[in-house]
Structures are given as structure tokens and as C-alpha cells.
Amino acid sequence: MSKPKFAMYWSGSCGGCEIAVLNIHEKILDVDAHFEVAFWPVAVDAKAKDVEALPDGDILLTLWNGSIRNEENEHMAHLLRRKSQLLVAFGSCATEGCIPALANLSPLREIFETAYHTISTDNPQSIHPQPRTAVPEGELTIPALKDRVYTLAQVVDVDYYMPGCPPESHQIAAVIDLVIQVLEGKAQLPPKGSVIGTGNSTVCDECPRQRNVKTIKAFHRIQEIAPPDPQLCLLEQGIPCNGPATRSGCDARCPRAGAQCIGCYGPAEGVLDYGARLMTAFASVIDATEPQEIERILDGIPDPVGQFYRFNLADSLLKAGAPAFKSNHR
Amino acid sequence: MSASFEPVIIGFTCNWCSYRAADLAGTARIKYAPNVRLIRLMCSGRLDPTFVMKALADGADGVLITGCHPGECHYIEQNYKALRRYLLLRRVLKGMGIAPERVKLVWASAAEGMKLAQEINTFVEEIRALGPLGWNKKLAGREHPVDMPLEEVAV
Amino acid sequence: MSAESTSNKPRIGVYICHCGTNISHTVDVEKVREWAETMLGAEGVVIARDYKFMCSSLGQELIEKDIKELGLERVVVAACSPHLHEMTFRGASKRAGLNPYLTELASIREQVSWVHTDKAVATEKAKAVVAGAVERVVRNEPLQEIRVPIHPDTLVVGGGIAGIQAALEIANAGFKVYLVEREPSIGGHMAQFDKTFPTLDCAACILTPRMFEAGNHPNIELLTWSEVTHVAGYVGNFTVTIKKKPRYVNTDLCTGCGICVEKCPKKVVDDVYEAGLGYRKVVYTPFAQAVPKYPVIDAPNCTYFQKGTCKACEKFCPTNAIDFTQKEEYVTLQVGNIILATGYDLFDARRVSNYGYGRLANVFTSIEFERMSNAAGPTAGNIVLRDGKTQPKTVGIIHCVGSRDKNYNNYCSSICCMQSLKFAHLVRERTGATVYEFYIDMRTPMKAYDEFYQRVLEEGTLFVRGKVAQVTNAARNEREEGKLIIQVEDTLAGKQRRIPVDMVILSIGMKPRRDSKEISHLFGVGCSSDGWFIEKHPKLDPVSTMTEGVMIAGCATGPKDIPASVAQGAAAAARVLNKIMQKEVVLEPIKASIDQEKCSGCRICNGLCPFNAILFHENRMVSEVNPALCQGCGTCVAACPAGAISGSGFSNEQILAQIDGLLMDLNLAAA
């Protein structure tokens, strides 16, 4: 009998997820051993047409990385959803929008206004790319961008979520092991909608730094006090570390290296709005009761939206917003 | 803004002060604007910013948070936590282009039924002046949701 | 990434009350009912009824019947405020075998019909409120009351009349009481007074028997010259640490004969009991009838402790009870309940500089006058000027000093009027001097108080209505020479007056104990911004606090007279006794709990609980909530960055669902 089919696809993403998968090194051979790779643009030459030709649900497992940024991404999402039994939102872009979803803080018009009028751009006629362009030889088309960045689950039904920017390779390896065990009947799939390849707590759970009862008298920006005390909790040193609200599974890599957690693993289990969890946690431990004093301490977080929604904006309750500043290239 | 616009406001109340103030306003038949829909919490310290985000995302035009006066919290000092969260929340909303005035924190003791009613009326008019937020409709309509004019930056 | 399961919703019954016409007058109840049955069907509503009076027994039976016959799993009653009838309808559900916490009350009377006028608008709002309650109740979980065993012993903090009363009530009921007093003797302020208004019986005569009784009661253990330093645990199970300051007198040997006091060569001004008017020895009992009778050595002033010589007391003590080597010791007690009767401090009259206290010799405070008029006091009851012999011919008594004054305290100290009237009577009785009372309003509400006022009026005391501007000795004419002149606007005569007197008595108000904030944190009770402790409910529960098992009595919650303090002491005792008799206490199951799996041990929540209910396990690096200590405010639930803390009764799911319901109309429109 033939091996079950596997697919991995990238939409609006940076390629880091692919690199992370390659970084499981020898393990990649297990995938090859247990699956027929039906579709994996970075690795094999099958094409969208071939996928369309497959019967619905013919692909057992599809790992999707990348957000839904343009019409083409959305089209492919629907196609692979139809063809796959299990569709996994893989990586931060697919699960929560990731950093590129900060673009949701700007109407599309402004993004064009900026990108095609930067100080080094020579664009006297204000040319902007168009979905359809007439050239002497005929018409050229490029997919239109969507009004904002969407997560995979916002356009199609998703079975599992695997966060991380990118997911840590040891977690990818673990998930692949699990799937293989399921194939061999040695394990059960987690319930639909589960978040896989992570811990079930937050980054502090894996962080070796020493912690005390928290009271914050001032927030500092990393360059103001670097290198931080190597033993003590970064938040207690006043560095706005997103660790307390960010799902565990990365082994607290950044805090171990003296850099604050920036939240790439997204919210903990069952959390509706990542940013809200973080802002309520930070605010709760501020050591002040007078509004003026509280405001002074809060000034230590110069970009609250970026701080709290760096990776999660597309999946937040509000999903989008306006930028702090006007674009001012012209 | 069109005068016909009737804001919808979610109000969070503390079981020990503002919710009782609302009861008092009722028993005393003090009339106030019907635009506010109240939710009872045990303490303003229970107020999770998620609730405010949720209310705004689901179409509320404003959110009123009420609690015991500073120093008079029935749980000793939890209303100060509410105050801190509120001040940070406003900064976040501003950063997302939502007028921070759409969320307001008001202290009202169990005895201040009249004050609560007045605060509600004032807030309703403030929101009416700001106009509809309609976040849910904008998102559904693929329209980029923005509430405030952008801040200019001097370079 | 929030997977909201819309799987089979529980069966819900919705009941809309007309409340006679209180609701139906402004809300179209029938419309709401019909809407609930149709529009909320998808949410699980299987029946919606309306009824004239849902709270009536018939109304309740209606619900019970439906629960049984329709197998309802949730109930929503749209009626009045939950503070009025939540218990009622939870009871109905309970009787029908439904967990009471699966019943929600939607307030469409206080929050809709009574406060709005436009019927159409009110009806729409009522729908939203009902929808909110329905969405919420779906997420309600069956809860069980929490039961905690009660330790039968009680701690009473403060040995004033309120504390003594409370201690005696409990002791007489046969239960052990620890009575802690920071001064060497119990008795409190009352022990300083001469007469008590309005009956004028002498304070000592009525107080000392009670002190004696308390001091010798088999069930009362006195801990004077002691202070509470730490409180842990929760209702029924408090562990209290008490610091016993060294007396330098071995109370097992001391007989209280008083020889040491007699022989002690050193005198110091007594500014506690004698309010600075008199002296006491360095080894002393505050007053003759002190309980316990054992003296205390005032170490900072004792020659032996200063120079290492003297030891007169030790030499003469017939039972060798003097022990200079005593150190402070700490005792820990197990108690089930605590009564705080920590009393008040007096307003410092120096702060009102225009009244000249401390600058003008013959300006006295009320407490000074109490001691002066006391037969056992420094002047043996003679009312004289500072020179100690001259009797005043005219006396001015000024009310509301430091009270009802936005520069100091806004509140009324409630006893000043009556004590001033008492002073007026005593002055006239003992000196025949002319007495002026300067008052803002005369407040004589309690039993026999106003009669006393009439009596003092008849005795010829002169009353000037007006707030005194200043007291000065700067004479403007010979008739003012050598006098204290009281400058006041007579608001009845409507003119400025300058009244020369020999003596001024400032009726100073009460203020919270200087350390009331620390005390409130120590015991985890609420404390208002000015420093009075906060009652659980100012009217309906005046001797309880938000902290289960900690009661408050007397002036700790605000100014009171003796009868009120005694009544509160007894009331607090009654509260404690009923808890003791129950043997166990039932706690509302609105509590926070931490998912040990999800908790990352970030310790954000650790500092947030004023009731110290959150403990951190260093070994497992996770935090945990002690349900008996938790008061259910939910602050930690809202603070947990990992979403690891959940709050029963007010869970995120319940509140978020309620928001959904309240905004349902908008999103039906948007979709």
C-alpha cells in the first residue's frame, strides 16, 4: 500500500519556517520514509495543478506557514484545505499573523504611499503596482493584496496550530515523531483545534532566571541597562519581557541570551487576546497608586501596541488599527 | 456626527459600590440615558482589558469602568490595580487609533446613585460627540478600521 | 485561536417579572418574553414566561415546576437587582434540585424600568440585558459552598469599653477569649472620664466593675502591655503572634501592693492617662483601679536603665517581683475569630493655631478638662486655671474643634456636643462661672440627650451659634484686659462678637488611630482614606468586615458614644458566637484557583492579594490560591498573563459571554 501524502506550503512568509524544518537535519529522512511528499515547493517539483488533480482529502497532513496577504494566498488556502485531512497552521504567520501583521496598523493605501515613495525611490509619476497592467505586448497581472493580513484560521478551517517564529526545531522533530507514532497506531491525535509542539505554560516556566514577588518602579529599554544581570528575572530588572504571557516551548531561548522574550510563541492556552494578558500583567505589578506616578512609569513602554501585539495583532480581538505616526516619506 | 446616532456603551460595575449605586439610582427613580448596558463584577480589580477589547471589537462605541473610590475598595486596594490597567489600556487604544476617551474610569460609592447617573449621562454625550466606532462593521466590510486622525511627527 | 464550542447548549428557562407595574409600566414584558423564546432559542432557551410577581411563592413554584417537568438546566429571572432576590431564586432552583449557582438574575427594574422613560427603548435594553444573562448562565458552573471548621477561641484587640464588652459576652457564653491591650491597663478612654452624659453617673463607677470582671474571668486571658505583630490564616483558623512588652515586674510574684510605686524616687509628666496635666512615677500603674493591678517600669525614664543605679523598687518590693532582666517575648495563639476594638485618637488641638492651644495657657482641651474635673484627677476635681488655684469666672466652650471642618476632618465627631454640655453643667455646678457654648449645630439625637440639653439651657449656660474665628489675648479695651477673647460671628444675631473669658475648653473631636492603616493591613480589613475601618455593610452589617472572621466594634469604624460602643461590642460578640456555635463557617464559592499545569511561576500575582491568599511553592515553582483566604475579588484572575487563574462565579467565559449577549443586537445587524 502507498505511503500517506504530506504537504508543506508557504504563503506570505519569510522562509524561516522552512529553514527551521531543514534544521531538524537527519530527521527529515523520517518524513521521507513515512510519507509521500505530495507538495512542498521548497523541496519538490509538484505544482498547484497536481494538487488540484488529487481527490479531496487525499493529503493526510499539510503544514501551512505564512499569513494570508494576497488573493493568491487565500486561493491556495482553500485548495489545500479541501485536499488535506489535517491542516496545520505552522509558525507565527499562519497562527497569529506575526510581525508582518503589524501592517494591519496601516491602511493599504499608506503602505503603498510609503513603499513607492521612499527617499531613495525615483518615482516622479507616482507609479504604484497594479493588479492589471497594460504593456505594449499585452496585459500583465499580479495578485491583489488583501485589505489586511489574515491568519490561516481566519480564511479556512484549521485542525492544529503550531506557533513559533519559527517553531523550534526540537519541537518540529517531536511533532513529526508524534504523527509517525499515530500512523503506526502507537499514539492518538490530540483533539481538533489543539496547539501542538509547545509547552502548556508560558516562557517563565522554562526560564532559569531567579524570580521574586514583582513590583516595578520603572521600565527600562534594553540598551539602557545591557548587559542585564544574568541571574535575575528580566522583568524584575525593568525590561519589558513578554515571557510571562508567551506560550512555552522555545526553552526560553531569548531570556537565556540576555534578550527579552518578544512573544513569538503567542498566547497561552485558551487566551483570547495576547496583548490584553500582557498589559494587565505589567500594569498589575506597577508600584504606584498616584495617576501621575503610574503614567511616569508607563512612559517606560514607549510603543505599547508594538510591545503587546508584536506578533499577535492579526489574531487579536481588534485585529487592526491605525499607526502611531503618519508616514512621512513625502 | 448625526444627532440620530445612539451610542451603545458597556459598563463594568463593582458589586460593592457602583452596582449598588446603580440599584440606588433605580430605587430613587433617577433617570439616565438608556445607552449603557451594565455588567457586574465583584471588584473593579476583576476588570480584564480583554473585556474592554472584546466590547469594542464587538461593536460597542464606548466602555465605562466604575469602581470604589481610592482607599475605599472593599478588597482594600484592588481598585488601584484597575486604575493602572486602565491607564495602560488607554495608551494601547490610542496606539491602535482608537480615541482613548472611548474608555472611561469613574469612581462611585454605593451611596452615589445620583453621581453614577450623571456620569453615565456625561459619558453618553462624550461618546455621541466622538461618533460611532463600529469596529465590527468596519472589519466585516473589509474597511480598514480607524477612529482618530493620525499624529503628525516632526522630523 | 479561541475555539468556542457551540455544542449542545443546556436547557434554559427565562422568567420575566412584571413586578406589579414597576417593570411592565416601562418595559413591554410580553414582547421581551416572546423575543426570548424565539430569538434566544438557538442559545438554549426552551421556555420563557412572564408573571406579575416572580418573587411570590406562586412565581417561585412556577420555576420549580418547570425545572422538574421541562428538565431545565439553567434559569434566568429578569426582575429586580440580584442584591434583592438572588438568594430567593437560587433557593427556588435548589428546592427543585438544580444547583443554585445555575440561576442568574437580570436586573431589568433597577437598571431599566426605574431609570428609563421611553418604553420602546427600555424594552430593547431589557432584551439586551436578558440576552446577556442567558449567554452568561450557559457558562455558569454548579458550585458548592465551602465549609471551614471554626476554632472556638477568640481574639479581642483593644481593651476599651467596646472590647471589654465583647470579651465578656463571649466569655460568659463559655468560650475562651484573649483580650489584647497595648497600654498597661484595660479601660481605654472611658477610664479617663469623670462623669458620663447624659446621666452623669461617674465613669469609674460603671466601668471598673466591668474591668474587674474581665480581669478575673476564667475564660478571659488578659494580654496587656502587648501588641499583635502578625496575623496568618483565615476565618476559623487564625494564627496570631503577640508581642508582650517587658513589664520588668514578675506578675506571678507581684501582689500589686504598690510599695514600689510609692518608693520610686522619680516622677514624669503623664501625658497618656493624665493628658499631660499630672505626674506619675517611673514604675507605675496608670490609675488606681487599673486592671491588671501589676505596675510597669517605664524603662526609658528609669534611672536604673539610664545610669545603672537606684533599684529602689527592687529593694523595697516585698515579693522580689521586680525583674530588670525581662525581655520582650512573643506568643502565638490559635483563634477562630477576631474582634478589632482598637478605638480612636484625639484630635491634636495645636493644629488649630488660631484657637491658641499650647500658646495661651488657659486654653484647655476636653480631655484635659475631663481629668481636671475628675475627683481622682490632678486637681482633685477642682476646676482651676493653669496656675492651679484661680477659679474661672467665665468659661468658653468651643465645639467641633477639628471636626466638621474641611481643613481638618469633614465628619462630625458625634460626642462633642454632649461632652460640651456636660462640661457646661460641671463648670456651673462647681464654680458658678458664666459659661458660653460656641456651636455650629446642636446635635442631641440619642435617648435623653435633648432633655439634658434643655436642662443645661435652664441652668443658664449661654449659647452662641457660630464657628469661632479665633481665641486671642490681644485686648482692645480694659474689659478685655487679661482675658482670653473669643472672636465669633453670632449667626443668630447676625453680628461679630468678641467675648472675653478666663478659660477656654476646646471640645476636640476623634480621629482614627495614628497606626490604623498598618492595623488594617495586618488584619486585612478595609480602611477608608481618612483611616476609619470599613464595615461590610454600613447599615446591615456594621460589625463585620470584608474579611470573614474579623469583626469590628466601637470607635475603630468612626466616632461613637459609650452606649453605641458597648452595643457594637456586644453585637460583634454575637456574630462571633453564632460562628462558634455553627462549629463551621460557610464561605461563598466565588474563589480564584490556579491551574498548576499552566502556572509558569512568573509570580506576577503574588503581590496582588491583600488577603495573602496566594502562596508560591519554591520547590515546584508554581503559585496556589488558598480558597479559605481568598475573598473572590478576581484581581489575580484578571492579572494572570498565562490565563492560568480562573475565578468561579465570575469566570472569563461567563463575562465574555455576557458581553456577547449584551451586544447581540449589534452583531445580528452587522452580520
Added chain:
Amino acid sequence: MERITIDPITRLEGHGKIDIFLDAEGNVANSYFQIPELRGFERFCVGRPVEEMPLLTNRICGVCPEAHHMAAAKAADAVYHVDPPRTAKLLRELLYMAFYCTDHTTHFYALGAPDFIVGPAAPVAERNILGVIHKVGLEIGGKVIQMRKYGHKVVEMIGGRKVHPATAIPGGVTKILSEEERKEIEAMGRWAVDFALFSLQAFNDIVLANKTYLDLILGDVYYHRTYYMGLVDENNKVNFYDGKVRVVDPDGKEFCKYAPHEYMNHIAEHVEPWTYLKFPYLKNVGWKGFVDGKDSGVYMATPLSRLNAADGMATPLAQEQYEKMYATLGGKPVHHRLAIHWARLIELLYAAEHWVELATDPEITSPNVHTKPTEIPTEGVGIVEAPRGTLTHHYWTDEKGLLTKVNLIVGTTNNYAPIQMSTNKAARALIKGGKVNEGLLNMVEMAFRAYDPCFGCATHSLPGQMPLEITIYHPNGEVKEVLKR
């Protein structure tokens, strides 16, 4: 008019597409290479704190996040007018060398080598990394994986994470290197040098020893006379992390040499409505369209460009290889695109050698890794050499250090015009009278591959290589012929 749509279906799925228009005779009239995505980093970074740029711009490209991390950190240093301690610079550069080793290895063995080691005419099934392993021996596969492992190991030790490092901040880095770590890194570096030498030897034995390959490299199809750009140190030797940008003209003469903050005087970007990606060019020559030669502002920024633009390599072994290459290919500058592969291996050797140099520097483990910025932040430019081209980050901030303006000219973008030209040229050379054959596919593909185009950077969409499918339509739109590998 007939149209051929070259839709790079695989390995660049949905992230690039070529339309070739044929004239009546079936010869190429024109071709367009399109990039269908735009992320808008230049917009949404505005308002963010400048110290976050090394983290935010990482996400432009997961293939070379280290490059963005470094360019951003250097730009942030400049914004704060702060000069990091020497140790901090050493650590950043050490991380960067390790990254170069993995990246160049991945490209050469997985993408480039198949064409030469297995052979351009070999069946597709064999023309991949496995084919290479069979040809050169199994142990090489292990070595390639080992090299990638070592590289990522070092990136993680210094940068905190394997992908998207986190430790570079304005004024230095957040992590101090321990002596144990240093020892380990040194050992891995020495192994890397051997690996680089081994790779060059393989290239020498299999490619250079084979006349057909050499002819292929020197053939006209892959020949473009353009300007060349690269970062050089004070001795005009190739440098990846720091120095000045040097541009040489098609004759190899220095055209200009500028410090990062001067880039605006030299580089401009051209916009076309039919693609989201912009076309950078030399401002002082001007945009003349997709043509080569001295009068066209088109320039190339690849390993070969860096070697062309420099006077040599800063390490001894790499310098030898540098001289050998130019001797073999007939002197500087080399205009043959396929020589980029060779240049890449020479860079691999340089990176490995420099890795060891840095790892053995006595100051590398000093605790002095950060200088606290004290001046008011204003404006700054940071430039590094990304493997796929010169990377420029330019930031403006307010007095709080929040970005008010951002300008990015990213690695592969530099080569957009040359790639467009190469495809065009390959197409024109190979499509005659509407006849298209299988050989064409790989030939054109090789033109792309040499550049190792990474449109992850370019459009903030995707990295990868471009295999091809060509569909030829009748004017009536019917499919006439479909060719694929």
C-alpha cells in the same frame, strides 16, 4: 501575439512569474519577471522603538535574518551615535561568519552544485543534492549537514536562537561569550576551513577539470557587462560586516566608493507598475531600462560582484583561490554569471578562515560587550553584505528613539534588474520561431540559480530557486505546448 507564461510553480510557488511575449515570427519580443507581494516593513516599522529593528527586520527574510539583524543593529548604533566596544563587534561578526558558512554551503550543494557535479544535461531526477552525494560520495552529505549544524550552533550560541537571532542591540550585544563556548566555536571553525577547502577541491576536480563545464561558464548566454558592488575594508579587501561600499564599472575601474550614510547620493530605485518589487540602480549613471553596459545604471551585487569590486581577500587561503579564479577566467572583472558559484566557494573559505581568527581573538570573551547610548537618537544608516547582495537599512527617529521613517534596500533587490535581464537574454537566445525545448528550461533556470535569488528579502515573500514550467499559448489562448522538467 503569442504569450509564454513562465510560472515558477515550484520552489517559488506564487512568488514570481515570468511572461514572455513572442512576436509574429515566434521570437521573443519582451519578457517580464514579476514579484507578486509586498509586506510594507518600511511603513509599519514607523512608530516602533529603534532597538527592536534587529528583531523586527529579521522577519523580512528567514533565510538571511542574520544579515538584517546586523544591518539593523549597525543602523541603530548610528542612530544613537554610539560605537560598540570592540568585543561586541567581534561577536557580531563571528556570528555573521558562521551564518555565511551555512548559507553558502546550502546554496552551493543543494542548489548550485547539481548542475555542475551531476551535469546540466543529466536527468532531473538526479539533478539534486542526492545526485551530488552519489557522484562525490556519501560522506559529503554528512559533511554538508554537519556544516549547517555547526553554523547554526554558533548563531545560537552568540545570537540566542538558530533562526532570527536576538542579541544585537544599539551599542553592542546582550550576551557575553564564555571560554567554554569560545573553545567549541574555535574547533568548529577549524573544521569549517577544512570543509571549505574540500569544497573548492571538489569544484576544481569536477567542474574546472571538465572542459564542457568551463565552456558553459564562459559561454555568452550567461554574460552581462554591468557594474559590480561590494563592501570592502580599508585595504579594499572583501568584507561582509563593515567597511565602505565600492562599485566598479564594467571595465573593473573604481566607479565610486561610499560610506554607508552616503548611499543616497549613489543609489536610486525605479518603480514599474507590473511588479511589487523596485529596481535599484546607480543614480549617477541613471536608469536606462534593462540593458547592460557602461551607460546603464544596472549593477550586480553577488559573491562575484564582491570579488570584482574588491582588490582581494583578507585571509591567506581565500586570497590564493581569489587569484586562481581570475587567472583561470581571464582577469578582472569577470562578467560570466555562472562564475558566481566559484566566487561563493571562495567567500565560504574566507568566512571560515575569519571565523577562526575571530574565535581566537583574546578579546572575544571580554565581558565588555555594550556601550550605553547617551546621545539623543536622530538618524542612521547600517550596511552589511548579505550573501545575496549589499543590504542597506536607513532609520530616522524622534528624540525618544521611535522610528519616524524607514528605508530599506535589500539584498536580492539589487539584482532584480540583472535577473530580469538574464532571463530575457536566455529566453531570446533559446526561444526561436516559437520553438522551445527541454534543454532551454534548465539553461534558463541556471541563469536564475546563479544569483541565488531570495525574494524573501526582496518582497518579504520567499527565498528559493527557480525551476520552470513554460506554457506556450496560441494567440487564441489555447495551450499549444506545455514543457516542464
